[in-house]
Amino acid sequence: MQFFNITDILNLNKIYKINLINSCSGFKSANLLGSISDNGIYNVAVFSSVTHLGSNPPTLGFILRPTTVPRDTYKNIKETGIFTINHIWEDSIEDAHHTSAKYPKEISEFNMTNLEPEFKGKFKAPFVKNSPVQMSMKFIEEIYVSSNDVILIVAQIQELYINDELLEEDGLINLSKGNIATINGLDTYAIPKFKKRLSYQRPKDLNKIS
Template identity: 40%
Template sequence: MRQFLIEDIKTWDRFYRANFVNCLTGFKPVSLVGSISNSGVPNLSVVSSIVHLGADPALIGYINRPIAAAPDTITNIEHTKCYTINHINETFLQQAHQCSAKYLPEVNEFAATKLTEYYEDGIIAPFVKEALVRYEMELVEIAPIHYNNTFFVIGQLKSVFLEESIIASDGFIDLSSAGSIVSIGLDGYAKVEMITRLPYAKP
């Protein structure tokens, strides 16, 4: 097994280095974050850094890239305090991946990527109708990470939309049945196959 020193990694081509480092963390959940601007323009962004922060209160966070690289989503969330998270499945993977393109702020990314903009009563942020697992978030905090100019966006879960048939009797959600996929690196996507569930571990 070869050792790769960070001093050497820093000398690599930018895109080669980005692919290499992005793959190290392994498979990650990948979703579309839906938001809307003050002027009513819907936005979508691909996010693969979503993490569970707690169940009570139900908090979920994700890393937003630097403002210069990805300004629209974080600006929309900051202004409206509301956004949605929509699991990507294979049926609309190509369109979802296209949401990683840098569209101008005035572009409706649902229309640009031919995804269906969908609203639930009383929720101002748009959902992706094609997503089989989708949920509404309310902004709690945007924590700047000064070292690399990114932001940790923390939200509180407000409501969830999915088919009851994929929920087990103990609340476990079978996401493989829903077709939710995962990502690896910057542009790799994979299906998920459930192996097993294990009992609560005790000493």
């Protein structure tokens, strides 16, 4: 087994260190965030840091890297207060990954890929058409993490759209039925498959353990 202490990690080649630390936490969510600027330009960008924060109210968060360079998603969210989260699925992986390319702010990634914007109801930010799980989000707050110079964006789910075949009777969204992707590190994609679902666990009777 390979071993790295903190000194080893800090002294690693930059690219090797980025790959190592971005993958050591395990598989991450793979999502496309859709947003719109004040002047009506649509943006869509891949994020691997979306995570559950709470169910009541339904709240998600994601991490933004330092804003010392332009971050169109961040700028749009701060201007409009809204955005969408769309799960990446198997057939969309290459186009989804290409949204990480640095285009000028006046260029929409929708125009540079085969991804298509979709609009639902009165929500102004674009969803990604054919994504099996789509959410409209309202910005709640941002939390600055000074130790790494990143921002945690906290947002509340306003609307949730799920393909019928993914939704189980008890509310579980069975992502494997939608061939929904996950990200390993920065640039490696996988399609997880359902293995086993386990029941709610209670403590064992300690008196029966010898």
